[in-house]
Amino acid sequence: MGITSATRHKPSGKAETSAAATARPHLPQGTGRQRAATQGTDLQRERILQAAAQLFAAQGYANTTMAQIVRALGMTKPFVYYYFRDKQEIFETLSWRPAVDCFTALDFAAGDPRRASEKVLEGIERLIRATIAHHPCAFFPYREPQVYRPEYIAAQKKLAHHFYDLLCPLLEEARRDGDLDFEETKITALAACSLPGFLYSWYRPNGRLSPDEVATELTKLASRVIGLRSPD
Numbered sequence: 001m002g003i004t005s006a007t008r009h010k011p012s013g014k015a016e017t018s019a020a021a022t023a024r025p026h027l028p029q030g031t032g033r034q035r036a037a038t039q040g041t042d043l044q045r046e047r048i049l050q051a052a053a054q055l056f057a058a059q060g061y062a063n064t065t066m067a068q069i070v071r072a073l074g075m076t077k078p079f080v081y082y083y084f085r086d087k088q089e090i091f092e093t094l095s096w097r098p099a100v101d102c103f104t105a106l107d108f109a110a111g112d113p114r115r116a117s118e119k120v121l122e123g124i125e126r127l128i129r130a131t132i133a134h135h136p137c138a139f140f141p142y143r144e145p146q147v148y149r150p151e152y153i154a155a156q157k158k159l160a161h162h163f164y165d166l167l168c169p170l171l172e173e174a175r176r177d178g179d180l181d182f183e184e185t186k187i188t189a190l191a192a193c194s195l196p197g198f199l200y201s202w203y204r205p206n207g208r209l210s211p212d213e214v215a216t217e218l219t220k221l222a223s224r225v226i227g228l229r230s231p232d
Contacts, residue, residue, distance in 0.1 A: 045083050047073060052090045057136035061091055061144050092152050095141055098134035102127045102196075103159035106166040116170045117179035120226065123167065124192055125219045131196040132203070132211045139200035164189055171226065181227035192225040 051072040055064045066087050070077050084090045105126035108119055131138045141148070141156075148156075167189050174180040182188040195218050205211060 041083070044079075048080055048083055049090065049094055052087070053094050053137055056091060056094070056140065061087070061140075061147050088147065088149070091140065091147055092149070094137040095148070096152075096156075098130060098138035099141075099156050099159055101130035101134065102138070103156075103163040105130060106163060106170070115179065116173035116177060117228065120167065120170050120174055120180070121219070121223060121228070123170075124222045124226075125215065127163075127193060128196045128218045128222070129215045131199060132215055135199075135203065135205055135211075139203075142197060142200040163193075167193070174226075179229055181229055188226055192222040195222055195225070 048069065052064070052069045055068055055072060064087060066077065066080060069087065069090070070080055073080070084093070106119065106123035108123075112119065164186075168185050171180060171182070171185055171189060175182065199214075203214065207214075209217070
């Protein structure tokens with residue numbers, strides 16, 4: 001999801017997998033005139049987001065204007081500005097949803113009794129599937145990283161750190177269990193999770209492989225990167 005830097009961590013015998021262990025940041029808010037969300041306003045926001053997502057995906061951020069978004073909706077500019085400050089806020093809102101889904105992929109219930117290797121594999125698969133499910137918005141940070149405000153980048157980095165602070169200890173625990181074979185923890189984590197990052201350059205929802213098949217293949221490749229050992 002764009003930012004994949006892992007934080008430094010100390011090897012730990014027990015990975016903290018509680019979602020409450022790390023406070024997740026919220027998307028920095030804009031200055032649209034809307035003050036309270038209702039079911040009706042949520043639907044209108046979704047209309048705007050969906051129309052904008054298609055335009056951003058087809059022609060890029062710089063070539064998309066608020067006037068084009070308004071025209072695609074068949075509405076007026078005040079209607080859009082009621083919900084969003086500008087097109088940057090729309091772009092960041094579209095990007096934030098996949099960031100949260102991807103970087104909370106390891107938020108398992110506290111006390112989950114499964115082996116660390118099982119959690120690692122499921123978490124990486126969740127990340128991959130979330131990236132695909134959020135096409136095309138999940139690819140915006142890879143295509144146009146220069147668009148985002150410093151506040152947004154800081155919030156996304158905090159999410160990424162949350163993810164890797166869970167993944168790296170789990171990898172080391174699985175290695176101690178004899179389930180994984182790798183050398184450098186940080187490099188292994190980044191390499192395995194970078195696989196879906198290349199999707200933006202070639203993935204097409206209507207391609208030869210279905211989204212599910214793409215996710216399955218990438219998960220298999222990731223299992224090789226982390227050195228998953230075959231059961232005896």
